[in-house]
Structure formats: structure tokens, C-alpha cells
Amino acid sequence: MNILFLASELHPLIKTGGLADVAGSLPQALRELDHDVRVLLPAYPQAKAQCTDLNPVAEFDLLDRPATLLDATLPDIAMPVWLLDVPPWFDRLENPYLSPEGEPWPDNAERFGGFCWAGFHLALDRLGLDWQPDVVHCNDWQTGLVPALLSQEKTRPATVFTIHNLAYQGVFPPAVFSQLRLPRSLWHMDGLEFHSQLSFIKGGLMYADRINTVSPTYAKEIQTPAFGCGLEGVLKARKEHLSGILNGIDTHKWNPATDPWIPHVYDRDSLRQKSLSKAALQNRFKLPQEPDTPLLAFISRLVPQKGIDLILQSLTHLIDYPLQFVFLGSGNSDFEHGLFYWSRRYPDRVAVHIGFDEPLSHLVEAGADIFLMPSRFEPCGLNQMYSQRYGTVPVVHRTGGLADTVVDATPDRLDNHTATGIGFSQPVGGAFQEAVKRAWLLYSQKDTWRDLQQTGMAQDFSWKRSAAEYHRLYKQALDDLEARPKTGLSV
Template identity: 55%
Template structure:
């Protein structure tokens, strides 16, 4: 049994802004099921939801601040969650990274440096918790200072740093160095300095024993200029320490046989009952009830990364076809306005829901026939895996985790019964439109379509697969000599 400290800025179901929270809520549970002693540490935000008793475990003094570490538990498990209670930093209204107006917190460097400092104290058994980590598993830029600070410790734990999205790097002006009180030897071009700025993510990339990212294809892509965001040279230099492990999904939460949000449960042997969810979705969104017309779904942040502009370019032509289109998401206000304008022009063919609604997300995955995910880049992606589990055929661009989890429907894969979706290459509207037309042709080929649905539903996207790979990785680094 290994003692693993899992350091994160968010975890579902406590607080969630994106896929990092899903990973932080699921991977520790899968590792615990494999017999590991894992603890999660994260900030105690004002917006956090707790599901069991919360109590004070210890108090620390860091940089003249009195900090409490609270303990609660992950719902449905015995995993302890340690919450860093610092009201000055974490008790304001807003989400973990931005205020109520959507602006980044002005003291984000100080806030997440504190998370990192306390994680190091806990990992080194200096926090009165009587627990010392064998492995510290850090996630994204908010935790990047942990490997850097641990590098200065004797007899330190082994350290993993996972990149969930390299586009977000935690870059701050060098002037914050004074308030962060970081050891001077870390401030160098081979350390935390990046073009005269402080880079939190470089702390993870330079100092961790192993770097992982959330799909094998993304691990390759970030070593190139298009996806490397200026760090491709560093990642290429350290590529012997870089590994891609595909994220899993919560197969209990996303299960069409038991999903409480569905109108009718179904599996690959009762696919006809999927239609009841399509009818329920059409009814809920005031679309004409029609089982024969293909219903295309999309759940996404409305930002360029997700290819929303490509979809907007395709929609005028797509909506002349016998299809329905439903979208759930929020983001760029210009995209939101364009979508609403198109909905006004095509009543009865299109439904737009701005915001996020968990119940509607599940019903879209079950009720749609086709799911669109034309991301320009996608480190892993989850919705393409949810869709396959629900027998909803994904259309994806060949990038990152989308390329690793969807098998394109070409003559060979249709013939050998492995096709699970439709994949296209170029990040432009004509390539996406061609993929949509190809999918609509397959939709009319009932036997082939049903085979694709069954192939997709039989894929194993469970966290157990990913957790075993992480555990194997932990085993490779534990024998390394710690200085």
C-alpha cells in the first residue's frame, strides 16, 4: 500500500469548473479500490459543497498566516479530503479562479502558492497529521510549485505532475516573488522563470519525477509548437519523463442502465428504449416529437478551443436538412448571441440552453443520436466517452484524447465491427460538414448504425484501467533515490 497525496484545486462533487474536477473526484476513488491509502488536499472555497461532517484536524502557521486544515470525506468512500481553510484567500464569492465578474483573482499567485506550501508540509509529515506521503500527485498549474518546493527537501516523496490543459500555465509578473517568499534558487531559467515571468506550471514540468498528461496523443502534441504554448522545447527535452494516460469516466454516474436522470433505462440489448429518452428530450425542449429525424447534441463551453465557430459556420446548411440540434453550454457572449439568432430563424429545429444543467446533460447524452465534439485541441475530453457509453455516436476531430478514444467509421472498421464514431482531420467548417454528412448517411443504414452503437457501448472507459496505469507508474518511481 502506498500513501498518495493528491493535490488539486477542484474536485467533484465538492466544486467543479471543468474536467480536472471529474478526474480529482474519480481517480482517487479508483486508486483506493486498488488498495492504496490516498488523501485529497484542496482549498476550502466559499462555494464548496460538503456531504459529511467537516472538522478541524490541525492548525499551521505559514508566512505569518494562521491556517487550519479541515477534514471531510469523499461521498461514498472512506477517502479523507483535507480542506485548506484560509478565509482571506478562499472565502470570497466566485469560483476557484475568477470573481463574480469573471476576472481572475488578483491574488491567484498567493492563493495557489499557499495550497502548494501546505501540500509540501503535509507530504513531509510536518502538519501534525501523522501521515507522510510516498507519492505526491499534482494537477495543473495551481499545484506546480509543489514539485519545485519538494526538490529542496531531503528524503522527499516521489512526485507526479499531471497536465490537464497546457493552455493554462499560471504565469505571473516577477514582482509576485516578494509576496510568495520563494527560495531564491528556484528563480532561474532552468527553474520557475519563463521569459522573465514566474511560471507555476514550469515547477511541475522541471522538478517532478514524472510528467503525465491525459491522453497519449496529447502527450505527443504538446511537444510541438501548435499545442506547446512555448513549452514544447522543455517538454521535448524531458520526453523520457512524459507519459500519456487516458482519463476514465465514472461508469456508475454515467450508466444508461441506472442513470436517475433518464426517462427510460436501456443497454446495448435494449437500444429501442433509447428512443424514449429522445422523445423526452424533444418534449422538454419543445421540439417536434419525431423518432425518425436524427437529433444532434452538443454539451460544451462556447469557446474557440471547442470548435464552436466551426459549428456556427455549419449550422445554416445543417438546419436546412432533416435534423434537430440541441446545445447546452455557456461561454463567449458573441457565440451565445449567434446561436440564439439561428434558433430564432429555425424554430422547431434547434434548442439552445445557456448555462449548465446536470440533468439535461445526462438526457442529451441519452436522447441524442449524434454528439458533436469538433475541438481544435482536446487533451482528453469526457463527453465523447459518455456519448459512446450511451450509444450516441460522436463526431470528433482527430486530436488528443478524441483521437485515442473514438474509432472512425471507415470501410475496414465497419467490416470488422470496431467502428464507434466519425473522425475528421482538418479544423475547418468544410471538414466538419463532410463528417456530419457522412454520419447522416450511416444513420440511415440501420444495421451498421446499431452495430456502431453496440461497439461504442462495449468500450471500457472505466477509471480502473487508468488507475492501474498510474499505479504502475508510481511503482517505477518509488525506487528512485531521494536527495
């Protein structure tokens, strides 16, 4: 198939979350299945600086602004990418969505509305490139208008819309609708209107041929008031076209047998070498060199979704146990100050690095014994998969992708060698503390712990598995399109 993949971020060019990892890995995995995949990305300065062979291939207008489409190649993997170059919109070195003050850019609707119009023109081969997709794969609210716009066409590609995090919806004042020159036929309750506002994400939810999210459990959760963010009714109405496909991970980059950022490589059969990474991590953070003391790690944004407040509350009780803690991340200043409080009070037990450091994150995954992910909700999550691959046992709240990727170490699952981690069912401090205590007790049982590590390391979290599921999803979308009556209205 010809597949047009639209994303607002892509690793390694620019990243704020899991979407970037998906956009950087899934298209390449699909190309390995012989699909012709082209990625459309805004031409952020970081992207232009890293891409090779930049060539303008089309010039056109978007909402009265001159736009240039740059043909580019991703570094190292030679994957073709189209960069939408509109300097007033995208020539910003900061976060692609937020100003330096942490507020959404005031022109986000225009920026990503224009991005959607560009995707629409590419999908219909209206830019003179002599290439048209069979399927347009849109991701999150920044691309949500594309399925809506294409729905107005009698002849169009099939559309797939992936929800990476339903909490971010792209909702704007109603005046924006006309400013973006959207067809009036799309403004109604079953269209882009959402409580008298314009909702980008509803464009994907209402008009895409197929909707998916990044884990089977999250696909079910978002149909409930607890996780639906006000859109559970829309999602329940489209449940026959909604599914969940787990994200994969880059198994070349995240591989303890070849990782250049850890002091000694290891695999399932040489787990003793993992202790050398633990010693290096303890040394890096000036923690006592105690090989038999469990080292617990947390890598994440410091926001309530990730359950960092549960950890801070629980440290009052867990600090009485022989445990060490390493935290890597940044976010809410109150949480940052809370971590610093504990690290100053117990410098031999709690270590903190505010910010993100890619090499250090690899050392943390390799050097820790236990990884903490008490997220209140988690569409998919990646660190629990990295952790299992590195023989670092995850402790997770059983929600979303965490429930789908971590098998709780119940006695029967330990006996039949299927357990890969520790789970708890309610995102409250008491349940989290009990899960950590359970991990601590299992850690003292060396043979059981090693089996838990090795089972986790044997799991297949590769993109090859996920790409095959997306191939089937695309075929379903094409079948759905074929079955639809051709009633589109040209925009």
C-alpha cells in the same frame, strides 16, 4: 502506497472542468487498489457545506496568514479529504479562479502559492499528522510549485505532475517570486523563470519525477509548437519522463441501464428504449416528434477551443439537411447570441439552453443520436466517452483524447466491428460538415448504425483501467527518485 493527491477542484464539491472529475474519481479508484490516498483541496464554502465530519487537525501559518487543516469526508463515498481553510483566500462562493467580472482573482498567486506550501508541509509530515506520502500527485498549475519546493529536500516523496490543460499556466510578475518566499535557487531559466516571469506550471514540468497528461496523443501534441503553448522545448527535453494516461469516467453515474435522469433505462441489448429518451428530449425543447430525423447534440463551454464557431459557420449549410440540433452550455456572449439567432430563425430545428444543468445533460446524452465535439484541441475530453456509453455516436476532430477514444467509421472498421464514431482531421468548417454528412448517411443504414452504437457501448472507459496505469506511473516515479543523487538543499 501512501499517496497525497493535490487538486484545486473536486467533483462533487466544486467543478469548472475535467480536473474536478479526475480528482473526484481517480483517488477513489486508487483506494480500491488498496492505496492510502488523501486529497488536499482548498476549503471553498461549497466544499465545507457538502463534506461531513469536519474536524480541525492542524493550525499553522502560511505566508503570514493563519491556516487550519480540516479533516473531512466526501459525501456518499466516505473518502477522506483535507480542506485547507484560509478564509481570506478561499471563502468565495464564485468561480475558484475568476471574479464575477470574469477576470482572474488578483491574489491568485498568493492563494495557490500558499496552497502549494501547505502541500509541501504535508508531503514532509511537518504538520504533526503522523502520515507521510510515498508519492505526491500534483495537478495543473495551481499545484506546480510543490515539486519545485520538494526538489530542495534531500529526503522527500516521489512527485508526479499531471497536465490537464497546458493552456493554463499560472504565470505572474517576477516580484511574486519573493512574495511567495520561494528559494532563490529556483529562479533561473531551467527553474521557475519563464521569459522573466514566474511560472507555476514550470515547477511541475521541470522538477516532478514523472509528468503525464490525460491522453497519449496530447502528450505527443504538446511537444510541438502548435500545442505546446511556448513550453514545447521544456516538454521535449523531458520526453523520457512524459507520458499520457487517458482519464476514465464514472461508470456508475454515467450508465444508461441505471440512470435516474432519463425516462427509460436501456443497454446494448435494449437500444430501442433509447428512442423514448429522444422523444422526451424533443418534447423538452419543443422540437417536432420526428423519430427518424437525426438529433445532434453539443454540450460544452462556448469557447473557441471547443469548436463552437465551426458549428455556427456550418449551420448555414447543414440546416438544409433533415437534422435537429440541441445545444447546452454557456460562455462567450457572441457564441450565445449566435445560437439564439439560429434557434429563433429555425425553432423547429435548433434548440438552445444557456447554462449547465446536470440532469438535462444526461437526458441530452441519452436522447441524441449524434454528439458533436469539433474541438480544436482536447487534452482528453469526457463527453465523447459518455456518448459512446449511451449509444450516441460522436463526431469528433481527431486530436488529443478524441483521437485516442473514438475509432473512425471507415469501411474496414465497420466491417470488422471496431468503429465507434466519426472523425475528421482538420478543424475547419468544410471537414466538419463532411463528417456530419457521413454520420447522416450512416444513420440511414439502420443495421450499420446499431452496430456502431453497440460497439461504442462495449468500450471500457472505467477508472479501474486508468488507476492501474497510474499505479505503474507512481512506481516509475519512485524508481526515478531512488536513482537520483541526494543533492537537495533544505528550504
